[in-house]
Structure formats: structure tokens, C-alpha cells
Amino acid sequence: MIVLLATQKPFAPAAVQGIREIVEAAGHTLALLEKYPGEDELKAAVADADALIVRSDKVTAAVLDAAPKLKIVVRAGAGFDNLDLPACTAHGVVAMNTPGQNSNAVAELALGLMIYMARTQFTPATGSELLGKRLGVQAYGNVGRLVGQKAAALGMKICALDPFLSDEQIQAAGAEPVHSVEELYASSDYLSIHIPALPETIGSIGYKLISSMPKGATLVNTARKEVIDEQGLAQALEERADLKYVADVAPDCYGQLREKFGERVFATPKKMGAQTAEANVNAGLAAARQIVGFFETGCTKFKLN
Numbered sequence: 100m101i102v103l104l105a106t107q108k109p110f111a112p113a114a115v116q117g118i119r120e121i122v123e124a125a126g127h128t129l130a131l132l133e134k135y136p137g138e139d140e141l142k143a144a145v146a147d148a149d150a151l152i153v154r155s156d157k158v159t160a161a162v163l164d165a166a167p168k169l170k171i172v173v174r175a176g177a178g179f180d181n182l183d184l185p186a187c188t189a190h191g192v193v194a195m196n197t198p199g200q201n202s203n204a205v206a207e208l209a210l211g212l213m214i215y216m217a218r219t220q221f222t223p224a225t226g227s228e229l230l231g232k233r234l235g236v237q238a239y240g241n242v243g244r245l246v247g248q249k250a251a252a253l254g255m256k257i258c259a260l261d262p263f264l265s266d267e268q269i270q271a272a273g274a275e276p277v278h279s280v281e282e283l284y285a286s287s288d289y290l291s292i293h294i295p296a297l298p299e300t301i302g303s304i305g306y307k308l309i310s311s312m313p314k315g316a317t318l319v320n321t322a323r324k325e326v327i328d329e330q331g332l333a334q335a336l337e338e339r340a341d342l343k344y345v346a347d348v349a350p351d352c353y354g355q356l357r358e359k360f361g362e363r364v365f366a367t368p369k370k371m372g373a374q375t376a377e378a379n380v381n382a383g384l385a386a387a388r389q390i391v392g393f394f395e396t397g398c399t400k401f402k403l404n
């Protein structure tokens with residue numbers, strides 16, 4: 100079988116090597132497409148592929164149309180909003196993700212971004228400390244829990260909202276349960292977003308929630324830019340000179356926000372939460388193992404469709 104690893108944002112060499120070893124040890128061939136300019140190159144590369152590993156690369160109906168042999172696509176990572184799941188199903192392609200494999204990297208970055216903003220983007224201006232501040236975690240899944248636990252070690256007070264967890268489960272994972280998004284935003288000095296981009300979450304964080312945050316609050320987004328209502332964000336920042344926004348997923352209007360609000364807003368040039376050698380290895384090797392298992396035993400653990 101031909102396993103295509105297609106990553107516009109390439110994995111670390113150690114991850115590519117590890118994927119190759121797993122794929123070849125199982126008798127398959129690895130094809131590699133990195134830093135490709137657009138969908139046309141991906142469409143050409145998938146023509147012979149039996150399996151596909153991607154990161155945030157978009158797997159659209161058009162890509163699937165161009166992949167007549169494709170049987171499985173694995174998103175090496177957590178969020179799968181880049182996979183057209185109904186189209187995968189219509190094409191008879193099994194879609195999977197690798198949940199949890201890159202969570203630590205994202206959680207560490209969320210903490211790093213909080214410190215970066217608290218310490219005035221490492222300028223000599225007087226900053227503030229995280230100790231004693233209240234951190235709200237929106238969705239207490241793999242990443243959210245790690246953020247909560249690491250922040251607790253820094254002396255922050257953790258509260259979390261997660262509609263899929265009971266109060267007992269949230270408490271057992273070290274946070275105070277909060278029961279509404281309004282309560283979460285209104286009570287959090289730092290708010291770390293870990294919700295997926297779904298029809299019901301896209302644009303769900305806007306003016307009302309952001310402007311309800313306490314004085315001096317910072318909103319931290321290492322999830323997806325789409326969950327933010329950018330107009331609402333801009334309006335809240337305009338009206339509240341004490342609020343800050345930091346992200347590893349730059350808003351579309353980032354240039355305007357920087358121009359207007361300067362260092363109260365910061366976004367990394369590329370989505371980089373999961374961009375560590377360790378996370379690349381964890382997610383990449385998990386994806387390769389899932390593909391080998393699928394071909395060898397029909398295992399469909401982590402199937403999404």
C-alpha cells in the first residue's frame with residue numbers, strides 16, 4: 100500500500116523518519132509531500148495513495164475525488180475540522196484523528212502565551228504575575244486539563260466549563276466546575292479556549308462574552324480562529340483598554356487589531372501550538388500505527404465517520 104504523508108507545515112525530521120520506519124516495517128511504501136503550495140499538488144499526489152496522513156491540510160471532496168484508491172485518512176492531531184467527513188463517508192474512506200498526542204505541546208504554549216502577555220511581550224514595561232489569578236478553561240478535554248494542571252502549579256485558581264463532564268469529573272481533574280459560558284468569562288482573569296470549531300461554536304465568542312471579562316483580563320486562543328467573532332473582539336478591545344487577546348491562530352483582522360491596539364494583541368505568525376518535535380513524533384507515529392493497524396486487523400479505533 101502507498102501511504103502519503105502530506106503536510107503543508109512539515110513534521111520534524113525525526114517524526115518523518117519514525118513514520119517511515121513504521122510504514123515500511125509493515126510492508127508499505129511512504130510517499131512524502133511537504134510544503135506544497137495548494138490543493139492541486141495534493142490532488143496530484145493522492146492519485147496513487149491508499150492511505151493519507153495530514154495535519155491541518157484540507158481534505159475536501161475534490162481531494163477525495165482525485166484519490167480513487169484511498170481507504171483511510173488520518174489527521175495527525177486532534178481537531179478534524181479540516182476533514183470533510185461526509186465526503187469521506189461518501190467516498191468510502193475511513194477518517195481518524197490521534198486525540199491527545201499533541202496536547203502537551205499546545206498546553207505548554209497556552210501557558211507561554213499567558214506569561215508573554217503578563218510580562219508585556221518581554222518589553223521592559225512593568226508586567227504582572229499569574230500567581231493568584233483565576234484561569235477559566237473553556238472545554239476541559241485533553242488540552243484543557245493539561246493547561247489547568249500546569250497553571251495550578253503556578254498558583255493560579257482554575258475553573259472549567261465542559262458540557263460533557265460532570266462536576267465530580269471536573270473537580271477530580273483539579274478545577275472548580277462552572278456551569279455557563281457567561282459565568283466562565285465574567286469570572287476569569289485569564290480565559291483559555293479549547294473548544295473545537297463546529298457549526299455551533301464558530302463565531303460563538305464575541306463582544307458580549309469578551310467585554311464581560313474582569314478588569315485587566317486576557318483571552319488566550321490556541322484552539323481555532325473561527326470560534327471568535329472578530330468584529331465582537333475588535334469592539335470589546337476598543338471599549339475596554341484593559342483587555343488583551345493572544346493567539347497562535349491569528350485572526351483574519353490581525354493587521355488591523357495590531358494597528359489599533361498594539362501590544363494588547365499578539366498572534367504567532369503560524370499556528371504553532373503542536374509544533375514541537377515531541378508532539379510531531381507522538382501524533383505522526385500514532386497516525387502511522389493507526390494506518391498499519393487498519394490494514395492489518397481492520398482496527399477502526401479513533402474513527403470519526
Ligand code: 3PG
Nearest residue numbers: 154155176177178373374
Ligand atoms: C490539532 O488540532 O491537533 C492542533 O491544532 C495542531 O494542528 P497542526 O497539526 O496543524 O499543528
